[in-house]
Amino acid sequence: MYKSEQLALNIRQLIENGAWKAHSKLPSLREQSQISGYSLMTVLNAYQELEAQGLVYAKQKSGFYVAERLNQTERPVPSSLSLNAHIQMNSLVFGYLKSIQSADVSPLGSAFPNAELLFNPKLMQILAQHAKRKSSYFSHDHMPPGNYELRTIIANRYCLQGIPTHANDIVITSGALDALNLSLQALTKPGDFILLQETIFYGAWQAAERLGLQVITIPEHPVSGFDLDSFEQALKQYPIKVCWLMLNIHNPIGFSVRDEIKQRIASLLEDYQVYLIEDDVYQELYYGTQKPLPMKYFDRQQRVLHCASFSKTLGSAVRVGWVYAGQFSNAIQHLQLMSTVSASPLLQNTLVDFLSHHHYEKHLRQLRKQLEKHKKVFYQQLKQRLNPTCKIHYYSSGYFLWIELPAYIDGYTIYQLLIQNKIGIAPSQLFRSEQVSQNFIRLNCSFAWNSDIAAALDVLSEVIQQHITQYTHA
Ligand SMILES: Cc1ncc(COP(=O)(O)O)c(C=O)c1O
Structure with a gap:
């Protein structure tokens, strides 16, 4: 540090x-x-x-x-536990993703970092070399659980963080979403109760909807990010089988939970015999020198399935992820062979070379530095533009800013007005159920400051200001 x-x-x-x-x-x-x-x-x-x-x-x-x-x-009172038995998030997410897809829409709603920062010439050079080799097309070691060398490299990265890991604990997947979905499917059956944070990546809501699960949510703690009391209360009150949590560089809010809290979560998982699917897809995008520890570090009873990927560091073109599946490796491979089968052999081979020659660490150092620089500029620029009743939640990691609008402004309304102006932002409706307040938006701040971004933020702040003026004059 x-x-x-x-x-x-x-x-x-x-x-x-x-x-x-x-x-x-x-x-x-x-x-x-x-x-x-x-x-x-x-x-x-x-x-x-x-x-x-x-x-x-x-x-x-x-x-x-x-x-x-x-x-x-001044802290907001945390809302309470809530039960979501009939989730309907898929259509909303589908419509949203379609609306921001077009190249002429300002990319502030995207979940991916600026592609220019992710593009790595060395990676592309290695990819081109592998593309010329027949072995890249005919080898079978990419099939579940995935390329052994790649799994060994990933296992070694866990060991470096003090988490004893063998290549056989790892299953390679087609990105983190695949890893998360397969894990949830392996651990649940329709009608089961799972626990999510009140605000969570929409992939979790979609997976629960698809698998017919009942979802209990716990509110975020306004300071530490994770409300241990609500967590314990939920475990006591409901027969929860699995939790799906994001505790490092949370999407969309941005917080990382302190180690003491993670330790306590691990003890509660043991006490209540509950499994945890840990979404740690932004784990490498910390600022400074300290990589946040995953829950896996505190996992003494093999209750945590840790999921991550290279998509947020090398781009969606390299959609290769993994799950630290441990004892569930076989169950997950079974499901994989019925669905997404495997990540591309070409990409798996390329990653082995790229990672073994230490190009990745250099790439990550540069990426973190750029993301920190851009996010700080966005924060300063937004502070100058936005009405002071809007709170910008800034955390020193990743590339999202979570903006809390006055309680009477609806995030989705702001999104709809902006998309008409070809500006994408992510409204809170993508991350929170309809039972809780929706006065939030997420901005992707991974872009270098330029006149287009400035103009987009001008429109954003004007639209918000119009709502504030209307409300205060009504
Ligand atoms: C929190 C979170 N988890 C998982 C994913 C999916 O990751 P991947 O692109 O590797 O499938 C995303 C992608 O946006 C995400 O934001």
Whole structure:
């Protein structure tokens, strides 16, 4: 962790604990430098980091102050558990994905990072070499559970994080969604209860709809991201078989849950004998130096099926994913051989070469740096444009910003108005059931700032402003 990150974390804890109240002034840069022993530049970086996270704000010629949003008394009361027995999300997601597909729609609604950042010439060179080899077309080792060398490389990456893993624990899939779907299908039968976070990637809702499952949701905790009390209450109250959770670089909100909370989730999974499907598809897109630990790290009883892919780091053209399936490897392969069968042998072979020669790490370092830079610019630009009643949830990772609009504004209405102007954004209806509030939108901030993006954000802020004006004058 950088020194500035450590300092920002210390200050964040003081704010979250209520030791520093809203609108109180932070020590000046010079004072903080003397207190902490860090250089002025480190302190400035830490303060700017906190500002970007929305935890402090700067007043010109005066200094930095604690922002209002984390003040204990101002926290929204978490909504309660909810049961969703008849999910109908598929048509909405289908319509949405179709609407943003066209090349002339501004890509702020896309779930994928800017393709220019993902394109890697070395990867394409290796792919071209493999495309010329007959063995890439006729080999059989790509069939479930997938190319052994690729599985070994992935297993070694788990070992580096302190998670003992063998190639046989891994099943290669056609992207993370395939891994997630196969895992859920292997662990459930129609009518079973599963637990989701209240706000979750629409793929989870779609899978539950397709498999005829009953969904219990727990609200997000406004500070830590994960509400342990609601989680425990849900496990007590309902016969939950499987949880599908996203605890690192959450899509769409962006938070990563602290290790102490993950540890407690693992104990509760053991106590209640529940399995967890962990969606960790953005795991590599952290900023700084510390890769967040997956739930798999805390999994002593082999209850976690950890799913991830290369799609968010190398692009949708390299749709290869995997599941740490462990004891469920066979069950998942059975389902795979009846459905998606295998990821392309050409891509699996290419990835083996690309990963074994350490090109991936270099690519990831550059990607993370660019994403951080772009997201900070988006945040600053949005702060200047949006009415201050809109809250921008900034987290130091990934490439999404989650924007909370005033309670009377509906995310889907904003989406509909913007898509008429060829601007795509993702409304909260894609991620949350109709039983909960829908005044949120997600923006993809992985793009370099340019006049088209500026114009799109101008229209976005105008549309929101019109709603605010109408409401306040009504
Ligand atoms: C949270 C989350 N999980 C899973 C997926 C699917 O990943 P893949 O493209 O590797 O199938 C996505 C894609 O947008 C996602 O956002």
